[in-house]
Amino acid sequence: MRVLVPFAAETPKTRLESVLSPAERVAFARAMLADVLRAIVETGHEPTILATAPLELAAPGLELPDDVATAVSVSVDERPLTDAVNARLPDGDATTADAVAVVMADLALATPDALERLLTGTADVAIAPGRAGGTNALVVRDPAFTVDYHGASYLDHCAIAREVGATIETIDSFRLGTDIDEPEDLVEVLVHGRETDRALAYLRKVGFELDDRDGRVGVRRDEQSMTETR
């Protein structure tokens, strides 16, 4: 199975602009990408970064360790996500070897266990939905299926699968369902990140910690750390 990891290489994570500087957003996005790639490699697959611009595996903040880097390749495609993914979906006889998985680069909570549940099914289309109707990860085993990432893509992908007669499996995973887009999502990294996760380490390094002083759980940032890293 081919596993694609789409990555906005140039101006990632703009919706975090209220809490992270542009340089910090690049570093944090790369840390999440590194975590996602490592989790995929640990499932025994060799992921391809589908990048919007050229990207070195040794780039600052990405700096993949050798055991991960040897399993990872980069494919550059400047087109919108939907077009870039559709150009790489199965076009053959839908053998297992021809199946394609698409795993978003901001699934900072993805673990090998959660990914195994996605990657080992037999349905023609397997989808791990995200919040607000998004498609955080999917597997395509039917060459008639195409993606459309605009809007409530989970519902659109279910509809497209039905149209082409493809069987659908929905993967019920909190970890795969959590994409890190907004400042409030950083809570999830601080709560569920594993000690070996680069994204968790990065947030701690730049001064984020959990904050439940007002009775609800959010994040706060240490001003000193902010000054040092900006």
Next chain:
Amino acid sequence: MRVLVPFAAETPKTRLESVLSPAERVAFARAMLADVLRAIVETGHEPTILATAPLELAAPGLELPDDVATAVSVSVDERPLTDAVNARLPDGDATTADAVAVVMADLALATPDALERLLTGTADVAIAPGRAGGTNALVVRDPAFTVDYHGASYLDHCAIAREVGATIETIDSFRLGTDIDEPEDLVEVLVHGRETDRALAYLRKVGFELDDRDGRVGVRRDEQSMTETR
């Protein structure tokens, strides 16, 4: 196993006040409760509503069908959630019969399949986390364990389990991880609700529908429906 469903019977779902009137919030909360109870009954368990005030199973908006109502009982406890739950946790020899599950009443996406994953484990403590460090559902099989629902309760519950030497299992479920608290959460009911779900039917009845006109998926409410139901 005893299955408790805590329910704020009097002023439920206050964080939905910007989109639902007080009467509507009561009706919607009861519809979600009815869905959760039905899903639990479909797993073969007989849930107890742990209510903050007396509640009739035939109350308007709840109106449990006979096959569900016969399996459901009500226990009234006016104390805060943590105290009411702790009073009902295992106090015996932690046999299977003595285990206690606690499933929140606003898990509108809960399905029998997702609940089975929670209820059929063997760990001393099984937790389905929600967003922002919450504990949406848990199973307690160790009489030394106690709950504390304040703050980032998922982390607290993991810490309490470690302190008493209890084994922990985290249930990785998008459906159990989605509690319906805020207006933006209504999207999840509209996207993932099943056609037989009362909560989905209620939202449609009062005029809610998905709205992706601004490029992101939210909900909008038909003004005509709002006038009719307020």
